[in-house]
Amino acid sequence: MANTGLLSLCTYSRVTGLAVEAGAGVSHVTSVCLGQTQREATYRLGVAGGFLSSYLHILLMDSTNEPSALKAFKRKPVIHMKKQCCYVSMDYEGDLQNQGFHHPARFQAPDGHCIIRHKERFCCPEPLFQPELLHQSSPGLHHLAWQSLQKVPDHTKGDTVGNIVLSGGSSMFPGFPERMCLELNALFHDTGCQIQVLASPESGTAAWAGGSIAASLTSFQQAWMAKGEYEEHGAEYLHRILQ
Template sequence: MPKPAVVIDNGSSFTRAGFAGQKKPKFALRTTFLDPCRTGTTWETQWHPTTAESTAGFALAPGTYPLKHGIIEDWDAMENLWSHLFSCGLKALPEEQPVLMANSPSCPSTNREKAVEVLFESFGVPALHVANTGFLSLCAYGRVTGLAVEAGAGVSHVTSTYLGQTWKEATYRLEVAGGSLSSYLQSLLMESPNEPSVLKALKERKTVIQLKKQCCYVSIDFERDLHDQDYHHPARFQVPDGHWITLGNERFCCPEPLFQPKLLHQNSPGLHHLAMQSLQNVPDHARKDTMGNIVLSGGSSMFPGFPERMCLELNTLFHGTGCEIKVLASPERATAAWAGGSMAASLTSFQHVWLTKSEYQEHGGEYMHKVFW
């Protein structure tokens, strides 16, 4: 019986990996530079929601991020990370198992071709498929047609897909994501009246990220909540040194740039407007089915209130058209792209879309455009 494919989702913050057919990724590690694997190194990043940020056993080089806004910039560092993933994490031999690699919807074709070259030349994989994360997110919901709204750590995307084929003309990118929201929250809290010890704790990025995840939410009516304190409630958070910090409107101001990028001085429409533009650019024959399957994906879509706000905004934008918008939000949507890849790579119908090593050797990396969806 052939071994299951390895599924890898390279995120700006974390790289997740596991085997096709599994419901959750087996491992998650920070997408940063890792020192070469040493003898006796113990891998401790088994997938648990509370320990997913662990990189125990590895030396990190602070500030070294091979992938930025969904696009690989340092190939040597990324190759090193994949090597760790195979040998120390999955304990798999890459030359024995096909690999499905998820990539950003706005990733240039040259970037995808380079990934193909590295995986075949450096790792010797027997077969490969590189798939759009928007399409894979839809697969996680059991769909091959629809609109994927992805809010990640480094970048956000809106991608329309019809019968497995993504529409490039209906794919949009937003530079507002988890990283920029964390920075925004940090600046909001540093400007608020707090004790010096609390302000010192807020300079730690890790503390701010934990605070964001535990206390922040998306407001259904931002302007109302901003001007009427009766509609929102403060939350308290204990910083590592034992002091407590109270959050007021920072709780819902933090994720608001996803809908109002101007708050971060970005001249771009919000995610809901990009979703509308994407749906309008879908060919007429595919629009109805696409509108009926709007799914959410990515860690920054996990804010409480995000699905309801997205649904409300889209229904407001399409008011009077006779279309009622429904938004699907799985509790596991933070890892939807990986889960979709796991589902797709385990299907019998998927087996004809692998690019084999022999095909690569005969035709080169550009041949992937004829094989991949």
């Protein structure tokens, strides 16, 4: 067993850095130092792909599209639409105010209806940075990343901020890496830290790929946990055997 943040870093050939994971059910930020996860520097955000799909459906229902066509819209086509058409804005408030940035995109539903989307394209992923749009009081992913980096030891902070890796399907929205970098640079603007956000075309499966890499290492053998040990001690035992 291994922390998914560490596995995501393995995909990028890193053992020190910050993993920003935006998956289907939940999002996390995890600081890792020389292969050891920093538990006190790990944060969770209850906004991820599933919530964004539901939010997109709500946005479409509130748009100028035909409500009758959208009411019967199944979840799977909404997910396809989200992946095909949505992107992260570099200036959310500005784009909302400027109609010229509401670039339309067409999506044909299974029943033949052609749905034209405008601002919904960049409104859908925005709760990753502004969870209050989904009535959540948590800070956005960039703020959680900043909070995590505050707890990193000073002697490793340079390596950590220079190795911020992205993973999970919700990190694959066009513009997500650039927005994350933009927000973090704004938060660190007076610190002298050099922010580097690493994104891969395979970031959606980064944790899985990292698990494959880690399991092939001889050093990983010490992390094996027997079923009986897990049943006796629970998931907390993992942190003890990895120390």
